[in-house]
Amino acid sequence: MNHPPTRRLLWSFALMAAVSLGLYITFAAVHYSWNWSSVWGYRSQFIWGWFTTLGISLGAMVVSIMVGFALMIGRRSTCMPLHLLSTGIVEVLRGSPLLVQLLLGYYIVATALHVGDPLVVGTVLLGCFEGAYLAEIFRGAVESIGASQREAARAVGFDTAQTYRYVIIPQAVRRALPGTTGQMVSLIKDSSLLSVIGIEELVQKVRIMNSSSYTALEGYLPLAVAYLVVTIPLSWYARKLERRFAYET
Amino acid sequence: MKLETRRVTKRYGDFLALDGASFQTGKDARVVALLGPSGGGKSTLLRVLGGLLLPESGEVVVNDQPLPQEPNEALKTLRKNGFVFQGYNLFPHLSALQNIVLPLCVVHGFSEPEAKERALELLKRLGLEEHFHKRPAELSGGQQQRAAIARALAPKPDLLLLDEPTSALDPVMTGEVLDVIRELAEGGQQIVLATHEISFARKVADWVVFLAKGRVEESCAAEQFFEQPNSALAREYLDGLSRYR
Structure with a gap:
């Protein structure tokens, strides 16, 4: 895990160079004729789409963590109706396509509740979908804290709420971090589906740009880069957090 | 202190850890040792005495006060005790x-x-x-x-309850920890100690409760227990332990 930094850097460059060369050879083989000038005019649209994606993702992350936590508590509850309800919600949200959830949620549920703003509805729906996955990641982490820790917490006099707050959650956070990061990266990419309820986020902007400028890859390559610009720092930050929470057990 | 249990039972699933365990210590026991073979119910009895586990039936009486069975009240009692476990x-x-x-x-x-x-x-x-x-x-x-x-x-x-505090330690570390416990006992701390360290128990305990198969086989002053145990199981246990020591 702990390789010397210079060797690490050298290898990273070597691998990137090899991949770039491979890509170059592939593109050269199909004789794709690039037309960058025609997409340049759409740059402000592209940037606007990027900020929309970023905003939705940040909002949905907050929603998903709250939903995930609530569903985890519900799944672990000894109250049977609450347990069954939470389990049902997790299974339905995880087991059905996000596309269907967005269409039903926006055109039926939100309309019935008289909520019109697609940005708000989309953010909440995306947050709920990812929250169902997080609920299971959180549940796994909480249940991995052994019975001896719970007993020790009881023995020093903590009640149930104090046991969660001071003993279980601080230890579970560390175990849930890697899975949660992966889910957040998925969330950012899944936000592209929000175009089906009329939100012009990054992918939708690129589609519009491609169809009006008769291009294809000139839109999609920057699209991939625009996502990576967010997801790679996120992963990097999560690894930093993991190191901060690290302790031997 | 005076410790007493009356027909206490505690199950883990199908396993009957305490099977109607009853005993009573003398009025001024200071260090009570719980002895007996593994799986005999020492750890469970220790937890029940300290209020960490609630028994399914029976009564626990500490200094003539019955321990509450209601979880919130039990927590209040539990907070007056200190626990030390085998696995720290x-x-x-x-x-x-x-x-x-x-x-x-x-x-x-x-x-x-x-x-x-x-x-x-x-x-x-x-x-x-x-x-x-x-x-x-x-x-x-x-x-x-x-x-x-x-x-x-x-x-x-009020009570320090130690559940096999040296079972996971090597002999040097065992010595370190036993020194600490002896000092505490000599300083007047009231202690309940579940242990396999017979010679240590002999040095510090003034009352012994001997358990096997979830029942209290013998409860008497330590001196009497180590000199002349009444129960055949206790004699067998002491003989077995002293064979290589």
Whole structure:
């Protein structure tokens, strides 16, 4: 895990160079004729789409963590109706396509509740979908804290709420971090589906740009880069957090 | 102190850990040793006596006061006791100091500086003053167990209950921990100790409760137990243990 930094850097460059060369050879083989000038005019649209994606993702992350936590508590509850309800919600949200959830949620549920703003509805729906996955990641982490820790917490006099707050959650956070990061990266990419309820986020902007400028890859390559610009720092930050929470057990 | 149980039963699933266990110590027992073969119910009885486990049936009486069966009331009683376990059970995400300070602040209403002062005083007394900032994984087994004892002692418990505190330790570390327990006993701390360390129990205990298969086979003054146990099982147990010592 702990390789010397210079060797690490050298290898990273070597691998990137090899991949770039491979890509170059592939593109050269199909004789794709690039037309960058025609997409340049759409740059402000592209940037606007990027900020929309970023905003939705940040909002949905907050929603998903709250939903995930609530569903985890519900799944672990000894109250049977609450347990069954939470389990049902997790299974339905995880087991059905996000596309269907967005269409039903926006055109039926939100309309019935008289909520019109697609940005708000989309953010909440995306947050709920990812929250169902997080609920299971959180549940796994909480249940991995052994019975001896719970007993020790009881023995020093903590009640149930104090046991969660001071003993279980601080230890579970560390175990849930890697899975949660992966889910957040998925969330950012899944936000592209929000175009089906009329939100012009990054992918939708690129589609519009491609169809009006008769291009294809000139839109999609920057699209991939625009996502990576967010997801790679996120992963990097999560690894930093993991190191901060690290302790031997 | 005076400890008493009346027909106490406790199950784990199908396993009957305590099967109508009844005993009564003398009026002024100070160090009570729970002895007996593994799986006999020592650890369960210790937890029941300290209020950490609620029995399914039967009664537990400490100093002529019955222990409450209602969970919230039981927690109040439990908070007057200190526990030490075989596997130390320190909180791994906290330093030795924080392990002691946190319960003092959260459960016993100490202010942070008061709690730190009390914790450092105990860590010093148990020879851990240089290690207060370390997390459990950075401490040896003996040091972890001494930190766990410090955590249990910090709120000045009425009863200190130790469940096989040296079973996971090598002989040198066992010695370190037993020294600490002996000092506490000599200092007047009321102790309930489940252990396999027969010669140690002989030195510090003034009352012995001998358990096998979830029942109390014998409960008598320590001197009498080690000189002339009444039950055949206890004689067999003592003979078996002293064969190689």
